[in-house]
Amino acid sequence: MAFRVGEASMHHSQWCGGRGQAARWRKAALLLSLLPSLAWTNDLPADAPLARDEDExxxxxxxxxxxxxxxxxxxxxNLAVWGFDRYVLNKDFARVGLDAWRTNLRTGFVWDQDDFSTNQFAHPYHGSTYFNAARDHGFGYWGALGFTLVGSVQWELFAENHLPSFNDLINTTVGGWAQGEVIYRLSSMMLDQRATGTERAAREVTAGLLNPVRGFNRVVRGDAWRSAPNPKDWQPPVFASLARAGYLNIDAGPPLNQFFAELDLRYGDALRFPVDAPFDAFNLGVQFTTGEGRLISRAEIRGALAMLPLENGGNERVLLGAFQHFDYNDTQAYELGGQSIGAGLMYRYLAPRGRELRLALHLRGVVLAGITSEYAERAGRDYDYGPGLAFSFDVSYGRWPWEYLKLQAGTTWLHTLNGADGNHLVHEGTLLLDVPLFANVGLGASFTFFERNSFFRDFDTVSRGIPQARVFLSVH
Structure with a gap:
């Protein structure tokens, strides 16, 4: 469903200072803050420019x-989260002082043993709070990167008596960039500084729940109730959302039968509108499932950092771009997720009646990823850590933002730095069909195949193929 941006009718993620159960509670708080902030509004023609509330x-x-x-x-x-862990939750890891600081500085960075969701989802959210502190004090995407790194280093060296970890530093920093910019952009969409009364209060509260750092600052500065023009970059040229819900089957030995709900957001569109700043166009996808202990089974962000037009004539457009990717997959059958930066080649062909064919090729350098491993016990986890390379392509046909038919496929190679020595080669592919039923409702199905081939230095090669099938209703 397309959203009208900036109209009064439009209303539209876990502190992770520590380990284990505390981080899970923080993730639950993030989800509760995000879900109420999204709602549907009117349809909009795919290529229509959107009106602003104010004169530019x-x-x-x-x-x-x-x-x-x-x-x-x-x-x-960092002081607030540490204080909560130390004096409210009474966590042992938060008992720090000169001895712990000396040990951390003398020993340096190691690899930790935290569970997958804490390391790959919670720590990036923690990093997003540092990022948004900088964003809300006047810095853009590039300027906020260094503050995220500084906050992560502070925490690793001085807020825990656990040794600082490489994986936390990378995930908190690089993942915090992606999550932080998405959260900042979405919270901007919620705000309207010309609104008054109940609408103004609802918008400020919703934006504050989504972006607590920014919400706190707006109250302290008095921005939460001050009437003022809206910055023109608070709203994208176009915004769309879609939701799917239905049945999911994962064939992982004994089959796993679950219900799922999926939310996809499309902010901007690089193939139709300029990308003047990082994340002027991004896609955000989150899948929730009923699997035991795994509320979020998939989360991904793909944000455009910069775009170079190569062809823009007639019904065709070709772009070359730089992208940041955040990927998180935590099913009961496998774990795979990490941070990556790469280049992408994008193509759009506009067919009659607004239909369009889109293709995208992406080559990514994986900064760090975690992947399921049968022999990672020596590292105290059930997954290996390492960098690598990834290649993927997408082909879709539909009427933006509705993709009637879509094929995604890709290959990822990872070299283990910590865990069971060796290399992992992963092949993934998804074929999705989403057919319109009436108005904005569709009926669809998808088939996904995940294959992991793990070549260990000290153990036998492991090959696993895990198919998934979904049937669903969709709302666009």
């Missing part, structure tokens, strides 16, 4: 960069 000439100047305040707030976030 009335838009306020950008907030000045406040280095000292941004650094202070990053530090305050």
């Amino acid at each position: 000439d009335a838009a306020p100047p950008p907030r000045p960069r406040q280095f000292g305040w941004a650094l202070a707030e990053v530090t305050a976030i």
Whole structure:
């Protein structure tokens, strides 16, 4: 469903300072804050430009960069989370002092043994709070990167008596960039500084739940109730969402039968509108399932960092771009997720009646990924860690944002740095059919195949193929 951006009718993720159960509670809080902030609105023709609430000439100047305040707030976030862990939850890891700091600084970074969801989902969210502290104090995407790194280093060295870890530093920092910019952009969409009364209160509360750092700052500064023009970059040129819900079967030895709900958001569209700043166009997908202990089984972000037009004539357009990717898969059958940066080649052919064919090729350098491993016990986990390379392609046909038919396929190679020595080669593919029934409702099915071939230095090769099938109703 397409969204009208900036209209009064539109309403539209876990603190992770520690380990284990505390992180799970924080993730639950994130989900509860995100779900109420999304709702449907009217349809919009796919290529229609969207109206703004205010004249662009009335838009306020950008907030000045406040280095000292941004650094202070990053530090305050760490103090607040550490204080909660230490004095409210009474966690042993939060009992720090000079001895713990000396040990951390003398020993340096190691690889930790936290569970997959804590390392690959919770820590990136923690990093997003540092990122948003900088964003809300006037820094753009590029300027906020360093503050995220500083916040992560502070936490690893001084907020825990566990030794600092490589994987936390990378996941919190790089994952925090992707989650942080998405959260900042979505919270901007919620806000309307010209609204008053109940609508204004609802918008401020919703944005604050989605982006607590920004919500806190808006209250402290008085922005939460001050009437002012809206910055023009708070709204994308086009925004769309789709939801799917239905039945999921995973053939993982004994079959796993689950119900699922999936939410996909499309912010901007690089093939129709300029990408002047990082994440002017991004896709966000989240799948929730009923599997035991795994509320979120999939989450992915693909954000455009910069785009170079190669062809823009007639009904065709070709772009070359740089992208940041965040991937998280935690099913009962396998785990795979990590942070990556890469290049992408995108193509769009506009057919009659608004139908379009889209193709995308992506080559990514995987900074760090975790993947299921049968022999990672020596590292104290059930997954290996390592960098690698990934290649993928997407082909779809439909009427934006509705993809009637879509094929996705890709291959990922990972080299183990910590875990069971060796290499992993993963092949993935999904074929999806989503047929319109009436109005914005569709009926669909998808088939996914996941194959992992793990070549260990000290153990036998392991090959596993895991098919998944889904049937669902969709709302666009």
